[in-house]
Structures are given as C-alpha cells and as structure tokens.
Amino acid sequence: MSDKACGSCSTASDCQSRSKEQEKNRKLAHSLSRIKHKVVVLSGKGGVGKSSVAANVAAELSLSGCRVGLVDVDVHGPSIPRLFGLEDSRPVTRDQKLVPAMWNGQLLVMSLGFLLQSKEDSVIWRGPVKMGLIRQFLEDVDWGDLDYLIVDCPPGTGDEPLSVVQLLGHEAHALIVTSPQDVAVDDVRRSVNFCRHTGNQVLGIVENMSGFVCPRCGEEAHIFSSGGGQKLAQEMQVPFLGGIPLDPDMVKAADEGMPFIARQAESPALSALQKILEPIKQLQGQKDFFQDQLSNLQASPSNTPDSVRPQNGAVKIAIPLAQGRLCQHFGHCELFALFSVNTEDKTILHQEQLTPPPHEPGVLPNWLAEKEAGLVIAGGMGSRAQDLLREKGIRIITGAPEGTAEEIVKSWLDGNLVTGQNACDH
Numbered sequence: 353m354s355d356k357a358c359g360s361c362s363t364a365s366d367c368q369s370r371s372k373e374q375e376k377n378r379k380l381a382h383s384l385s386r387i388k389h390k391v392v393v394l395s396g397k398g399g400v401g402k403s404s405v406a407a408n409v410a411a412e413l414s415l416s417g418c419r420v421g422l423v424d425v426d427v428h429g430p431s432i433p434r435l436f437g438l439e440d441s442r443p444v445t446r447d448q449k450l451v452p453a454m455w456n457g458q459l460l461v462m463s464l465g466f467l468l469q470s471k472e473d474s475v476i477w478r479g480p481v482k483m484g485l486i487r488q489f490l491e492d493v494d495w496g497d498l499d500y501l502i503v504d505c506p507p508g509t510g511d512e513p514l515s516v517v518q519l520l521g522h523e524a525h526a527l528i529v530t531s532p533q534d535v536a537v538d539d540v541r542r543s544v545n546f547c548r549h550t551g552n553q554v555l556g557i558v559e560n561m562s563g564f565v566c567p568r569c570g571e572e573a574h575i576f577s578s579g580g581g582q583k584l585a586q587e588m589q590v591p592f593l594g595g596i597p598l599d600p601d602m603v604k605a606a607d608e609g610m611p612f613i614a615r616q617a618e619s620p621a622l623s624a625l626q627k628i629l630e631p632i633k634q635l636q637g638q639k640d641f642f643q644d645q646l647s648n649l650q651a652s653p654s655n656t657p658d659s660v661r662p663q664n665g666a667v668k669i670a671i672p673l674a675q676g677r678l679c680q681h682f683g684h685c686e687l688f689a690l691f692s693v694n695t696e697d698k699t700i701l702h703q704e705q706l707t708p709p710p711h712e713p714g715v716l717p718n719w720l721a722e723k724e725a726g727l728v729i730a731g732g733m734g735s736r737a738q739d740l741l742r743e744k745g746i747r748i749i750t751g752a753p754e755g756t757a758e759e760i761v762k763s764w765l766d767g768n769l770v771t772g773q774n775a776c777d778h
C-alpha cells in the first residue's frame with residue numbers, strides 16, 4: 353500500500369470527484385433496480401395529449417393493484433399535478449430523499465409543478481440544470497419498490513427526452529403519442545428513429561384526438577385526417593395501439609383533477625385507453641417469468657464468499673438470532689451473532705453474540721456498521737433496512753434458511769447457501 357496521504361497527492365481532487373460520480377451512479381442504479389418496468393411516454397411535438405395518456409395509463413395500473421410511480425419531467429409545462437388534483441402538494445424531504453405525492457394509495461407522483469411556488473410561475477432553465485433535475489427525479493425521489501414507473505417526457509427528440517431514456521437504460525419501453533395531423537406524424541417518425549438509436553423497444557404508437565364521437569348520435573366524425581398513426585406504424589414496423597377519439601369528458605376530467613379512466617363509464621375513448629394498456633400490462637408477466645427463473649437459481653452469486661471484499665484479511669458476518677437460531681425478522685431479533693471469517697481458507701476466526709440497541713428505524717444499520725459488519729445474512733428484511741445497509745456498504749443476503757448461525761456461516765463459506773424468498777419484503 354502507498355504511504356502517500358491522499359491530501360498530498362496531485363490527483364486527489366480528480367479522485368474525489370470520480371468517487372462522488374461513482375457514488376451518484378451507484379445510487380441511481382440502486383433506485384432503478386427497484387423498478388420492475390419503465391415506460392417512457394414520448395411525443396414528437398407538444399399538445400398531442402402525451403400527459404393525458406401518461407396520467408391515464410398510470411392511474412389504471414394503480415387501480416388494478418400495481419404500485420406505480422409517475423414522474424413528470426416535462427420541465428416546460430408540467431401538467432400532471434393538475435390532472436390528479438394535486439396542485440397544492442409540496443414534496444417533503446425524508447432521509448435526504450424527496451417524498452412523492454400520493455394518489456389513491458398506490459400511485460406516487462413527482463413533478464416539477466410541485467416545486468414551483470405558483471401555477472403561473474415559469475422557469476427558465478439552462479441545459480445542465482434541466483438534466484440535473486431530470487436525474488434528481490429518478491435518483492433522489494423515494495420511489496421505493498415499484499411495479500411500473502411511467503415517465504411523462506418533454507415533447508420532441510431533443511436533449512431532454514434523450515437524457516431521460518439514457519438514464520433509464522435499454523430496458524425502458526417507449527409509448528409514442530401522436531395526433532392525426534401530418535406534421536405530428538412526421539414528428540413521430542423522428543421519435544421512432546430516436547428509440548431505434550437509443551436501443552429502446554417501442555411498445556407502440558397511439559393516435560390521440562383521432563376522430564370525434566358525437567355524444568348525441570354516436571356518429572364518428574374525423575376533424576383532422578385520420579389513420580396517419582396506423583400508416584406510420586406499418587411503415588416503421590412498430591405496433592399500432594389504436595386511436596383515442598376526442599372526448600369532451602377528457603377535458604372535463606382534467607379540469608376536475610380526476611383521471612378520465614378513473615371516473616368514466618363505457619365510452620369509445622375509455623375502450624381505446626384500455627387497449628393501449630394491454631401491452632403495458634403484459635410486461636408484468638414477462639418480467640415475473642424471468643424473476644421466477646432467477647429465484648429458482650439456488651445459490652446466487654452474492655451467496656458466495658468471493659462476492660464480499662475482506663477487510664484486514666477477514667469478513668465480518670452478522671446474523672440476527674432468536675432463541676439461538678436465525679431470526680426471520682431482522683428488526684425483531686434478540687441477539688446478533690457476529691462472525692469473523694477467513695474466506696480464503698474458509699475458516700471461522702472468531703464468533704461472539706451481541707445484544708443490539710432497541711429496535712428503531714435506522715438504528716441497526718448504524719450499529720452494524722460500527723461493528724464493521726461486511727455482510728448481513730437474514731431471513732426477512734424490509735426494503736428500508738436493506739437500503740440503509742447498502743448505503744453503509746454492507747452486503748445483504750435475505751431468504752436464508754432455518755438453522756444455527758454457525759450452520760449458515762459454514763454453508764456460505766462453502767458456497768452452497770441456498771436462499772429462498774425474503775420473508776419480510778415490505
């Protein structure tokens with residue numbers, strides 16, 4: 353090891369900023385890893401109904417029981433708060449994270465609109481500030497575990513949507529909203545090419561404001577030319593998800609701050625929205641399949657000793673105990689067994705049992721960090737405790753089997769610890 357102190361090194365500030373950047377990237381990756389499906393709602397130009405589609409999709413998914421996040425990164429015209437009657441919400445900070453507004457108990461909403469003092473405020477943004485805000489909305493908002501994150505993007509194919517898609521990564525799916533006029537359709541061609549360029553799958557094209565169904569006689573009239581979205585979908589070989597007709601109730605719903613899909617009885621616009629939701633709902637089955645395959649893998653890489661870096665030649669492993677055996681609830685254990693092990697020759701160097709401080713949120717992760725634990729092997733552990741432990745650089749294995757702490761540590765050292773479900777994933 354070099355005996356040169358960091359402070360005296362000529363590249364110390366480079367190192368520091370690189371490690372800050374790495375820490376930020378790690379935080380972002382961690383937040384995104386807790387989101388099963390990401391859907392970016394894009395449009396080639398403004399005013400085609402992109403926010404309305406994003407809001408209705410998010411509302412319906414939450415009403416069907418999914419835990420959903422909706423983020424409005426349209427920094428120039430944030431309209432999502434109004435669509436949910438949440439204009440007066442102001443985010444609070446908890447544990448250095450922004451807490452999103454809640455709609456209907458299952459939908460978490462974050463928008464720049466919450467940060468503006470009044471609805472009339474306009475914001476003049478410099479490019480880097482805009483990008484920073486978009487990143488912050490993904491990284492520093494307490495989204496927790498989500499089935500879906502729906503992102504209402506700024507219109508166009510410029511730097512802002514590009515930045516969103518790049519931050520979310522290849523696995524984000526795009527939903528492209530257009531209106532029937534030729535100019536909007538041309539813009540969509542650019543949006544599809546944009547997704548091809550970023551390597552993101554297009555779930556489909558939606559043609560909004562496609563015809564008008566007369567509420568009196570039920571006859572459909574095409575105010576603009578129609579079918580452009582469908583033609584384009586064929587030409588670009590992406591799915592066409594259908595047209596949503598102009599419906600005065602959609603405007604009324606927006607004015608009343610209640611998503612159209614949540615208040616509306618049968619109507620052509622409602623059926624159209626439900627059709628758009630089909631491929632989005634199907635994403636769930638696909639991911640569940642892969643997750644099942646993953647959890648069927650008996651010993652995952654983190655279950656093996658080479659995944660934890662020793663400190664001074666040893667790894668310290670903490671195991672929550674109740675009546676001498678693994679306690680299934682991390683936060684409610686009586687004691688912690690603390691082992692010091694040598695992962696090279698797979699031996700236990702030292703073991704002791706310690707009484708933890710009384711259970712309160714955040715206390716155990718701090719205490720375990722003070723005890724220099726590098727790994728916690730638990731049965732069940734809530735997501736909050738997992739976050740706090742990871743922030744302290746402590747690795748976690750959940751779903752460990754019944755047994756004594758020594759049996760568990762020995763299986764881990766031998767690389768054959770078999771884990772199951774996290775018994776307490778709340």
Ligand SMILES: Nc1ncnc2c1ncn2[C@@H]1O[C@H](COP(=O)(O)OP(=O)(O)OP(=O)(O)O)[C@@H](O)[C@H]1O
Nearest residue numbers: 398399400401402403404561597598599602603606
């Ligand atoms: N199918 C529809 N029928 C009737 N009105 C609609 C329909 N879709 C959207 N609208 C209305 O059109 C207006 C614009 O919609 P919205 O804000 O969703 O568009 P946008 O593409 O997100 O716009 P921007 O790019 O400016 O954010 C809103 O008043 C909305 O209520």
